[in-house]
Amino acid sequence: MIKVKINGQEQSWDGDPDLPLLWFLRDEAGLTGTKFGCGQALCGSCTVIVDKEAVRSCITSINDVAGREVTTIEGLHPNGDHPVQKAWRQVNVPQCGFCQAGQIMQAAALLMDNPKPSHDQIREAMSGNICRCGCYQRIENAVHLASTGV
């Protein structure tokens, strides 16, 4: 039996320990905010925060996070008012929106590590997250805004 804390709630799993965390979250726990985009840690759509670090849940097994704390987009802030989420809405970032949960989680992790990133640091930190709609300019602006006070 694997035990993991997700968004503050204890969850358990007694199936395949190699099951990627992504599919545990989406299909077993019903937390569909975390998205599947590539399955190979190439696009960042599945980004969640484990303890204080952004990880790609598509290549992280449920066993790898046993006993650790996982935060998904649903748990980032109770009302959706994390500074990154607020900044995202002010800058009107999304087009289709599918990659945005992963982008927001990556940005939230960046700001935990570096509260005042430069534009180059934002670009570097966010470069693992693909947006096919091409919202990058606004993503960069939104992360900057979140870091300077929303």
Next chain:
Amino acid sequence: MNFIDNPGKLRGFEKHVKIEKVSRRSILKGLGITGGFVLAAPVMTRQAFAYETGAGKMPHGVVVDPRVFVSVAPDGIVTIVGHRSEMGTGVRTSLPLIVAEEMEADWSRVKVQQAHGDEVKFGNQDTDGSRSTRHYLLPMRQIGASARTMLEQAAAKRWGVPATEVKAVNHEVVHSASGRKLGFGELAADAAKESVPAIEGLKLKDAKDFRYLTKGQIGIVDLHDITTGKARYGADVRLPGMKYAVIARPPVTGGKLVSFDPDAALKVPGVEKVMKVQGWPWPSKFQPLGGVAVIARNTGAAIKGRNALKLVWDDGANAKYDSVAFRKELEEASRKPGLVVRQEGDADAALKGADKVIVGEYYIPHLAHVSMEPPVAVADVKGDKAEIWAPVQSPGGTRDDVAKTLGIPEGNVTVNVTLLGGGFGRKSKCDFALEAALLSKELGTPVKVQWTREDDIRNGFLHTVSAERIEAGLDKSGKVIAWRHRSVAPSIASTFAAGTVHQAPFEVGMGLADMPFEIANISCENPEAAAHTRIGWFRSVSNIPRAFAVQSMVGEIAQATGRDQKDMLLELIGSPRIVKPNVKDLWNYGEPQDSYPIDTARLRKVVELVAEKGQWGRQVPKGHGLGIAVHRSFVSYIATIVEVAVDDKGKLTVPRVDTAIDCGTYVNPERIASQIEGAAIMGLSLAKYGEISFKDGKVQQKNFDDFQVVRIDESPVVTNVYIVPPGPDTPPSGVGEPGVPPFAPALINAIFAATGKRIRSLPIGKQLEA
């Protein structure tokens, strides 16, 4: 208009707008609210518009009926139906916003409800071809004005005053003479008894009174849900008892399953079943390719199970498809005469007599859409009834295809449209929904079919591969007197009919036969090319290779004659006029030529505007260059300037992009800007990296490592967008697609300016490193 430098001015976007989710039952419930509108007018289609569009000629035309699109509840909540698919353009916000504007509804008291697939009820729903605003601006205004008029009539009767004395203002009807007011909710029941006013007599609001339209101050209705993970895409649908399926499909288009061994897959924990999926012979429009499905309790187990399958395929007739060899075929075909699709003057003779002939041969390979949400669908088939939840661009077409595939009446199929995690034309083809329907029928349970990224890249409907050859003949003064353009590419029509070797009229009309330059001798030709894989629409379609070729050639002529690119471009466009190419039934994006002519005054205007705002000719640092391109597509006019920087190792970056768009009358300039910003990224992606290639009939790429797209660290530092203010009667035109075509040639022209290297084959890849 520039939203970029000052995101602060976009503040205050959030509105408390709730979106109803997408079941047919909830829609019926929503529209049946007691006291809501139950209007008694006939369903009006094919209205006489102030300007004519092609909307009435689309399947099922246009429905202008407030009973279908609007309801007002006694508590004042106004529900407006969005009947097009939301894939990132903002259409689910902008069309209901038009209705709200005209009916004087307060947007904070509006709910948007997604329509299910039913084109008889809602009119055409095929969200494709950059058509939504173009076809629905006026009908949505008429729907809103009808509703407003009925509310006003109801209030006037209640007060016993002439209807001319009352006026709807911000969710109330006001009688200013007496100071009386009634809210929309209080009037809902009475308004429902009013007859629907005749369309011809409707008074539309004066543009100066707009609160929402053209302002760009309303955020998309899904904004809050997207940022909190609550927005529901196709992949997010979960039903009780639902199974998860992943399918192994033939690796070569037209291939067939010979045998399979399910044993190892069945040993994977969580895998419940392995079963064959029915396939159709190629080509068969959007029917499934067939293969073997692994059914499991979650997607992860299904993927692991599929990896363990042992499969034997018969690769069939396309087993030798090889992109290197095929490119040679296309290029050889482009050097010989082909089917003439446009002829004016005598291009052969003029080329022979020319003082100088410039020849450009251009190549663009297949591209994959790679929307961030790979294809996915949920189906629940019980007996002769089917319910689908899917991110489809054409819910009406999906309903039709599901009914045909299952052999049940169309009325027994419900297609619920989720949000689309990107579309770009891929989700116009509903094969993934058909797969889910077939599997659910056989399993007797709801099932979700999830495509992996590898499936998406290897089994999609690719953008065509194209060789474009242009010969330009110049006289002694450097004036272009002859133009011959040969375009060779497998057609999208090949996905519908075997043996197709020529471009369909709609492809011929995308930048080949509609070429707008003022040249005396023109020949546009289309030599034959057969398809060896599934070809489909990709954002802006054939305009990508045509704009790349034509606008690169403008740069080449400027280069050969020592002229400025922009001056050369304006000289070729020539005098302000309506271009009438000598082409029988020239395809004009389905629009009438009268409302949507090829207008070189507008083409010139976007070039001049972008040159002014984008500071064409400005001094740029060493290693930088400016390039310009213009292209009319989807009846809009777009010009782009790209500033590129190429370092001494050949690495390119894009410090700045400027784009001017004339899309006629528009609704939401803020979403137009976002579409154009995104189009620059898509244009840069295809120019730098975009290539799907085949060997032994199989796609050689698999995921984002070998089919790369641009990431944030290489995206343009700034993209400025300038929107041409429309004339008073300029009809609306496309926005979603037309930003893409001019980007690559503007970039390529900029690279020439920076380095003296002329790129004629995309992607750029390592060509600058040499």
